[in-house]
Each structure stands twice: as structure tokens, then as C-alpha cells.
Amino acid sequence: AQKITQTQPGMFVQEKEAVTLDCTYDTSDPSYGLFWYKQPSSGEMIFLIYQGSYDQQNATEGRYSLNFQKARKSANLVISASQLGDSAMYFCAMREVMNAGGTSYGKLTFGQGTILTVHP
Amino acid sequence: SQTIHQWPATLVQPVGSPLSLECTVEGTSNPNLYWYRQAAGRGLQLLFYSVGIGQISSEVPQNLSASRPQDRQFILSSKKLLLSDSGFYLCAWSATGGVRPLNSPLHFGNGTRLTVT
Numbered sequence: 001a002q003k004i005t006q007t008q009p010g011m012f013v014q015e016k017e018a019v020t021l022d023c024t025y026d027t028s029d030p031s032y033g034l035f036w037y038k039q040p041s042s043g044e045m046i047f048l049i050y051q052g053s054y055d056q057q058n059a060t061e062g063r064y065s066l067n068f069q070k071a072r073k074s075a076n077l078v079i080s081a082s083q084l085g086d087s088a089m090y091f092c093a094m095r096e097v098m099n100a101g102g103t104s105y106g107k108l109t110f111g112q113g114t115i116l117t118v119h120p
Numbered sequence: 121s122q123t124i125h126q127w128p129a130t131l132v133q134p135v136g137s138p139l140s141l142e143c144t145v146e147g148t149s150n151p152n153l154y155w156y157r158q159a160a161g162r163g164l165q166l167l168f169y170s171v172g173i174g175q176i177s178s179e180v181p182q183n184l185s186a187s188r189p190q191d192r193q194f195i196l197s198s199k200k201l202l203l204s205d206s207g208f209y210l211c212a213w214s215a216t217g218g219v220r221p222l223n224s225p226l227h228f229g230n231g232t233r234l235t236v237t
Contacts, residue, residue: 004163033223035225035226037228042230043208043230043231043233044228044229044230044231045164045210045212045226045228045231047225047226047227050223050225052223091163091164106152106214106224107166107169108154108166108226109166110163110164110165111163112162112163113161113162113163
């Protein structure tokens with residue numbers, strides 16, 4: 001089963017409007033982290049925002065906010081006041097604790113991504 | 121500040137040739153290191169991760185191998201490339217273990233676009 005599901009292959013938004021990118025996840029672990037990354041056409045992965053499973057409040061970073069609904073296992077990204085430079089692929093990812101050789105590390109599993117196009 | 125360098129940016133290699141992609145991290149010690157592969161228009165698949173020098177774990181059995189000869193150096197290799205090895209390879213680092221490893225984002229290099237012909 002998919003651990004991270006992004007059901008929107010592509011989204012379009014008018015410049016200066018807000019847009020919501022959907023993400024649902026599946027885990028039985030009570031402790032996890034949720035991330036959103038932006039990938040422009042250049043290919044680099046840019047970290048946008050983080051939400052911890054125990055965080056009481058929704059995360060915000062500038063124009064980015066995360067609509068975290070734990071019971072529904074959803075972590076949607078909201079971009080307010082879209083800009084032309086926001087056009088990119090957006091990935092939702094979940095981090096779970098794994099243990100290797102006595103040291104913990106966080107395995108990051110990605111969704112398939114949503115291509116966002118901002119129209120002028 | 122921390123930086124991650126990955127090279128080369130693009131690579132075209134014939135089937136059956138060897139591969140070596142290198143990644144180095146500056147400004148941090150004992151990072152967790154990762155190699156991901158991204159097929160065209162798809163999400164990222166974790167290939168290898170390392171929590172320390174000489175400690176490599178593989179997520180997916182494949183034609184590739186990884187090594188970590190130094191604390192901040194991570195190398196992806198293949199003895200004989202296959203057509204299916206084509207893709208976009210991304211190296212990443214995160215802060216090591218600790219109390220809350222979950223809130224440490226992965227920081228990615230700029231990637232290597234590999235085409236096997």
C-alpha cells in the first residue's frame with residue numbers, strides 16, 4: 001500500500017490566488033514527521049515546511065501553511081498569494097524512525113508529486 | 121552553514137560501463153547520508169542510506185552499490201550500468217540521530233541526471 005498519496009497529478013492556479021495541494025499518508029507509528037518539498041524544473045529539492053505528528057498547531061512558513069488533520073491522516077499544503085515562481089513539482093513526504101546499527105535515522109518516503117502551474 | 125555538493129550534474133554512459141557519483145557535505149559532522157533515484161515525472165525512491173563511515177544499508181536490491189569512505193563523503197557506484205539505471209540521482213544529508221531525528225529535514229544536492237545509452 002502507498003504510504004504517501006498525492007491524488008492531484010497537476011494543479012492550476014491564478015497568480016495571487018491561494019491553492020491547496022493534497023496529501024494523505026498511512027502509518028501505524030504514533031511518531032512521525034511530515035514534510036513538503038518543492039522541485040523546480042532545475043531538479044533541486046527545496047525543503048518548504050515540516051509538521052510533527054505531536055504538534056498541536058498547524059505549521060506555517062511565510063506563504064506556506066500545512067493543514068494537518070491527524071484523524072484523517074492528511075497533510076495538505078496551502079500556498080497563499082501564488083507567484084509565478086511557485087510553478088514547480090511539489091512532493092509530500094513522511095519520515096518515520098528506523099534503527100540501524102543502534103543509531104536512529106529518519107527514513108523519508110515521498111509521494112508521486114503534484115505539478116503546480118501558476119498562470120499570470 | 122552546511123552545504124552539499126554532488127557531481128557531475130549530467131552524465132551519459134553506455135550500457136555495461138562503470139559508474140561513480142560522488143557527494144560531499146560541508147559544515148556538519150556525522151550526518152546521515154542518503155542516495156535517492158527519481159524516474160522521469162515520478163517520486164523519489166530511496167536507494168541507500170548511511171548512519172556512519174562504512175555503514176551502508178540498501179533499500180532496494182539492484183545493480184548499484186554505495187560506499188562511505190569518509191564521514192562526509194558518499195559514493196554511488198556500479199560495475200556495469202543497465203538501461204534501467206537511467207534517472208535523476210539525488211544525494212541528501214540530515215542531522216544525525218538524537219532525541220528527535222524526525223524533525224530534521226533532508227537537504228538535497230542538485231542531482232545528477234544519468235542517461236544510459
